[in-house]
Amino acid sequence: MKGIALGTIVIDEDYTIVDFNEPVQKLIPAMAKNAKCYQALLGKDKPCSFCPVLRKEDCVVDVEQNNMESVVTIPLAGHKKQYVLTFLINAGRHEPSLNCLKFNLHASCITEPDKSEAAADYDLDQATGVYNMQAFIGRAQKLLDDNPHDSFNLIISDIKNFQLITATYGEAKAQALLRDVAQLTKECYTDGVVARYGVDQIVSLYKTPSLDTKIQISNRFNEYLQQTEIPNVIIKFGIYEDVDRGISVTHMCSKALLALNTIINDFRRIFAKYDDSTSQKQLKAQTYEAQFNDALANEEFVIWYQPKFNPYTEKIVGAEALVRWQTAKGIISPGEFLPVFESDGLIARLDSYVFQHVCAQQRKWLDDGQGLIPISVNVSRCSLFVHDIVERYKAIIDEYDLDPKYVPIEITESVALENLKIKPIADAFANQGFQLHMDDFGSGRSSLNGLNVLHFEAVKLDKSLIDFIGYKNGELVLSYTMALGKELGVQLVAEGVETASQLLFLKHNGCDIIQGFYYSKPLPVAEFEALLQAHGTANLKEELNQMLTNCAASSEPDTLYSHMPGGFFSYEAFGDEKILASNSYLWEMFGFDNEEDFMEHVHGSFKGIVSPEELDQVEESIAQQIKDHYREMDFVKYHIVRKDGTKVPVVDYGHLAHQDGKDIFYVFLYEEENQKQQ
Ligand code: C2E
Ligand code: MG
Ligand code: MG
Numbered sequence: 001m002k003g004i005a006l007g008t009i010v011i012d013e014d015y016t017i018v019d020f021n022e023p024v025q026k027l028i029p030a031m032a033k034n035a036k037c038y039q040a041l042l043g044k045d046k047p048c049s050f051c052p053v054l055r056k057e058d059c060v061v062d063v064e065q066n067n068m069e070s071v072v073t074i075p076l077a078g079h080k081k082q083y084v085l086t087f088l089i090n091a092g093r094h095e096p097s098l099n100c101l102k103f104n105l106h107a108s109c110i111t112e113p114d115k116s117e118a119a120a121d122y123d124l125d126q127a128t129g130v131y132n133m134q135a136f137i138g139r140a141q142k143l144l145d146d147n148p149h150d151s152f153n154l155i156i157s158d159i160k161n162f163q164l165i166t167a168t169y170g171e172a173k174a175q176a177l178l179r180d181v182a183q184l185t186k187e188c189y190t191d192g193v194v195a196r197y198g199v200d201q202i203v204s205l206y207k208t209p210s211l212d213t214k215i216q217i218s219n220r221f222n223e224y225l226q227q228t229e230i231p232n233v234i235i236k237f238g239i240y241e242d243v244d245r246g247i248s249v250t251h252m253c254s255k256a257l258l259a260l261n262t263i264i265n266d267f268r269r270i271f272a273k274y275d276d277s278t279s280q281k282q283l284k285a286q287t288y289e290a291q292f293n294d295a296l297a298n299e300e301f302v303i304w305y306q307p308k309f310n311p312y313t314e315k316i317v318g319a320e321a322l323v324r325w326q327t328a329k330g331i332i333s334p335g336e337f338l339p340v341f342e343s344d345g346l347i348a349r350l351d352s353y354v355f356q357h358v359c360a361q362q363r364k365w366l367d368d369g370q371g372l373i374p375i376s377v378n379v380s381r382c383s384l385f386v387h388d389i390v391e392r393y394k395a396i397i398d399e400y401d402l403d404p405k406y407v408p409i410e411i412t413e414s415v416a417l418e419n420l421k422i423k424p425i426a427d428a429f430a431n432q433g434f435q436l437h438m439d440d441f442g443s444g445r446s447s448l449n450g451l452n453v454l455h456f457e458a459v460k461l462d463k464s465l466i467d468f469i470g471y472k473n474g475e476l477v478l479s480y481t482m483a484l485g486k487e488l489g490v491q492l493v494a495e496g497v498e499t500a501s502q503l504l505f506l507k508h509n510g511c512d513i514i515q516g517f518y519y520s521k522p523l524p525v526a527e528f529e530a531l532l533q534a535h536g537t538a539n540l541k542e543e544l545n546q547m548l549t550n551c552a553a554s555s556e557p558d559t560l561y562s563h564m565p566g567g568f569f570s571y572e573a574f575g576d577e578k579i580l581a582s583n584s585y586l587w588e589m590f591g592f593d594n595e596e597d598f599m600e601h602v603h604g605s606f607k608g609i610v611s612p613e614e615l616d617q618v619e620e621s622i623a624q625q626i627k628d629h630y631r632e633m634d635f636v637k638y639h640i641v642r643k644d645g646t647k648v649p650v651v652d653y654g655h656l657a658h659q660d661g662k663d664i665f666y667v668f669l670y671e672e673e674n675q676k677q678q
Pocket of ligand 1: 321333335350378496515516522
């Protein structure tokens with residue numbers, strides 16, 4: 001029973017023990033999986049009133065209300081003595097994906113301590129060598145009482161992704177890391193009290209240091225992090241400064257923890273101080289969580305669309321779906337509610353809702369006879385790890401009978417550590433025909449390494465990179481990044497483009513797609529549709545339809561083909577590839593002055609247009625391009641054979657349209673040397 005490290009027990013909604021670790025086993029040898037926890041732990045025949053399972057929804061509330069400890073004094077099953085059981089509810093979390101509650105159990109003897117048996121040892125956490133929580137509470141209180149006139153701070157440090165580190169690098173290395181952090185903390189706060197808190201956190205209470213000391217401590221942590229065996233370790237700190245002596249030590253911990261929780265998913269921040277607004281924020285988060293189900297059911301989450309432009313043609317080539325929360329009090333932006341839903345796992349349901357709504361919208365546009373452009377959706381990293389996400393998304397795609405390439409998926413990925421975990425999921429998405437776009441590239445959340453390990457169709461250059469435009473070094477970084485992206489063959493999308501000079505720079509460096517306020521803010525669907533109408537998409541089919549309409553209105557329908565600049569023809573794709581219509585420029589390119597002779601020369605088929613030895617290659621190239629591109633377009637070069645047998649190099653721009661159940665190619669054909677003038 002000496003020096004027990006923190007035990008962890010996972011309990012499901014039925015109070016059944018799903019799992020537990022070694023310290024628990026040591027404490028309660030009779031502990032068994034599948035046993036009811038109240039029986040195994042306490043020898044009781046029904047759940048206890050303090051059980052967090054009963055109140056999993058308000059675990060955080062309890063912390064705030066200083067019920068964090070849930071201390072009970074009871075005889076443990078199989079033990080004669082009385083023990084204090086402390087449920088550190090905050091250190092445990094409800095895990096929606098498992099439908100389980102995971103919490104930590106800390107037990108210590110409250111009968112008269114056995115002085116002869118190295119009592120100090122008993123107070124220590126075996127794994128880290130610093131105090132355990134029970135000892136901390138007493139010693140921290142004593143430190144405060146012994147120094148009534150000093151100001152004290154309480155800090156909780158948290159090793160980010162500790163579970164992932166354990167899974168990736170093994171228990172031993174992860175525990176060594178935790179021990180190092182604990183010992184380093186102890187060395188930094190020699191006059192303080194340091195303890196292990198939760199699974200991967202260290203708490204300490206210490207006299208408020210001078211600025212110099214703070215800088216020294218910060219430097220020591222930085223130095224340590226630079227030389228850890230495990231790469232990219234991040235430690236976050238929640239600080240409660242100048243603690244209020246009127247509250248209990250556990251309450252002080254909960255305040256530092258609240259501060260910590262506000263930055264746990266914010267990649268930009270390492271420190272957070274507790275102030276009164278922290279509780280307000282936490283309260284807001286709880287309100288959002290409480291309202292989530294109703295908001296989802298009432299379709300309060302609406303989707304806005306931010307168009308993406310081809311900067312060279314200034315046509316809309318796609319859009320990004322961005323969620324907004326439409327409440328009675330107004331619209332809430334994702335920056336406010338997403339971090340809350342990301343930290344509690346609700347985001348997975350929201351992401352899938354957004355995905356489904358975007359698919360439904362695409363289906364509607366398709367049914368209305370509009371050409372589709374890809375609308376990308378964001379999938380948060382938490383959603384990615386939801387069991388069977390790929391199958392679910394594919395099922396939605398199938399339900400709406402869409403091609404997955406019309407709903408690309410934007411993901412951000414952070415440290416290299418996660419790439420290994422994301423890879424199988426990313427591969428599974430790709431295998432189902434989805435396209436992946438790396439979001440927020442250059443923001444610090446995404447890494448070059450991600451490009452190496454995962455296959456992305458597009459990379460979205462983050463606004464923070466775009467904001468460098470105008471600064472020499474920043475421009476250098478950006479242009480090299482873009483060159484690298486080009487080398488890797490990914491499409492470059494610039495995000496957050498606001499000014500003409502940014503646009504100019506990006507065009508100059510070959511950026512493929514622009515998304516930003518310069519062209520348009522995210523728009524509600526009706527406004528987005530209006531913009532599409534006004535601005536036009538790069539959909540050649542629509543342009544052709546427009547031309548057809550114009551020509552029909554001009555009372556001379558035949559003029560359509562004759563008004564096309566250069567050679568133009570249409571043919572039914574696949575099968576015998578029958579030419580449907582052609583214009584006089586085309587006949588002339590072949591040396592004919594009438595359609596009949598021209599058709600005879602080419603056997604009325606596209607196959608007759610291409611010089612025979614190039615035909616296979618050309619058809620293969622067209623098929624590949626149609627498969628690879630968003631727009632069903634191709635660009636090929638080949639030779640045609642004129643009436644007199646001479647071969648002429650030509651350039652072919654083709655567009656595949658699906659009309660009235662038929663697949664029709666519309667092709668512009670230019671002689672290569674004339675192409676530039678065209
Ligand atoms: P994001 O995916 O990087 O989306 C781009 C964000 O940049 C959008 O913010 C957009 O409004 C903003 N933006 C675009 N152009 C400009 C510009 O020129 N200037 C400025 N200042 N901002 C620009 P928004 O809509 O507030 O979304 C913020 C983030 O929330 C998104 O960043 C995305 O990560 C997340 N998000 C939005 N919808 C969803 C969703 O359905 N699921 C998930 N998981 N995340 C979402
Ligand atoms: Mg995005
Ligand atoms: Mg982004």
